[in-house]
Amino acid sequence: KNEVEQSPQNLTAQEGEFITINCSYSVGISALHWLQQHPGGGIVSLFMLSSGKKKHGRLIATINIQEKHSSLHITASHPRDSAVYICAVRSGSGGSNYKLTFGKGTLLTVNP
Amino acid sequence: GAVVSQHPSWVICKSGTSVKIECRSLDFQATTMFWYRQFPKQSLMLMATSNEGSKATYEQGVEKDKFLINHASLTLSTLTVTSAHPEDSSFYICSAWRLGASSYNEQFFGPGTRLTVL
Numbered sequence: 001k002n003e004v005e006q007s008p009q010n011l012t013a014q015e016g017e018f019i020t021i022n023c024s025y026s027v028g029i030s031a032l033h034w035l036q037q038h039p040g041g042g043i044v045s046l047f048m049l050s051s052g053k054k055k056h057g058r059l060i061a062t063i064n065i066q067e068k069h070s071s072l073h074i075t076a077s078h079p080r081d082s083a084v085y086i087c088a089v090r091s092g093s094g095g096s097n098y099k100l101t102f103g104k105g106t107l108l109t110v111n112p
Numbered sequence: 113g114a115v116v117s118q119h120p121s122w123v124i125c126k127s128g129t130s131v132k133i134e135c136r137s138l139d140f141q142a143t144t145m146f147w148y149r150q151f152p153k154q155s156l157m158l159m160a161t162s163n164e165g166s167k168a169t170y171e172q173g174v175e176k177d178k179f180l181i182n183h184a185s186l187t188l189s190t191l192t193v194t195s196a197h198p199e200d201s202s203f204y205i206c207s208a209w210r211l212g213a214s215s216y217n218e219q220f221f222g223p224g225t226r227l228t229v230l
Contacts, residue, residue: 041150100156
């Protein structure tokens with residue numbers, strides 16, 4: 001079993017729909033990242049959170065430390081949101097002990 | 113926001129040659145940089161962690177003599193794939209960890225380098 005599990009693996013939506021991507025992890029973490037990877041590979045960090053909820057534009061990320069679960073929500077989805085969304089958990093105390101473990105990603109396709 | 117660049121963005125080389133990939137933090141100092149590898153439809157996998165001025169720490173299964181990492185300054189780390197073979201073809205991504213003065217820290221990712229070994 002992977003330490004970081006994402007669901008769904010693939011998601012197709014119509015423009016305007018509300019999107020939810022889930023991430024569950026099995027290890028103790030100090031923080032969780034949500035990343036976006038566009039075709040061609042470049043990665044953008046969307047959120048880093050260790051508790052509660054963060055919002056940036058149409059994106060919302062939540063985390064429940066007790067349940068070891070995080071969700072990424074996209075409101076009013078748009079075709080330009082089409083990308084792979086990756087959950088990564090951070091463990092370690094810092095410096096050379098710091099490590100990110102990645103989920104396999106969720107491929108989101110938003111159709112016009 | 114902070115920017116991490118990689119050069120080249122893609123490279124095609126013959127089997128047996130060596131390829132150097134540069135990772136630079138453009139507007140901040142990075143005491144720690146990370147090198148990841150991503151095969152098609154797979155997760156990013158950490159290859160090694162490099163700290164400025166010291167030897168890199170390699171993950172299990174990653175050959176340090178094949179993947180040479182040099183973190184010569186607080187803004188530059190290089191990954192050299194020596195004697196590349198077709199199985200080394202992959203997408204290589206670096207990231208840099210900024211440790212802020214207030215202990216707030218973030219990890220910034222480079223755009224990646226696609227290596228194809230013929």
